[in-house]
Amino acid sequence: MATLKETATAYEPTITLNIADLDRVDISFPIEDRTAQNSEGKEFSYKVMIANTKEYRVPNTVLEEIKKILKLRPDTQFVKVTKKGSGLATTYFVERID
Numbered sequence: 001m002a003t004l005k006e007t008a009t010a011y012e013p014t015i016t017l018n019i020a021d022l023d024r025v026d027i028s029f030p031i032e033d034r035t036a037q038n039s040e041g042k043e044f045s046y047k048v049m050i051a052n053t054k055e056y057r058v059p060n061t062v063l064e065e066i067k068k069i070l071k072l073r074p075d076t077q078f079v080k081v082t083k084k085g086s087g088l089a090t091t092y093f094v095e096r097i098d
Helices: 004-010 058-070
Strands: 031-037 043-051 052-059 078-084 091-097
Touching: 058 078, 058 091
Parallel strands: none
Antiparallel strands: 031 043, 043 052, 078 091
16 A cells, blocks of 8 residues: 555646647547536536647637638648637647648
8 A cells, every 4th residue: 555655756637738738730639528617616618639648628729720721731630739828818820730
């Protein structure tokens, strides 16, 4: 049986990263829906992409930008997502990577 000290030392909190944390995004990776509660107890839904056993949140604005890229270049396989700002003022920029 592990001690409290050993358990605390080995503990790693579960966090959901952001798609902008990746150097490049393979757009063939699967997307899953998740639900959670905000600090006020209200439920909300969000999308995640799973890459290398880690979850990366995918904002709807990123999906919209990828859709625009795919209309122009349907053969796109990889994109780069850049995040600017924080909170409600966050904006995402998506560019195609060859």
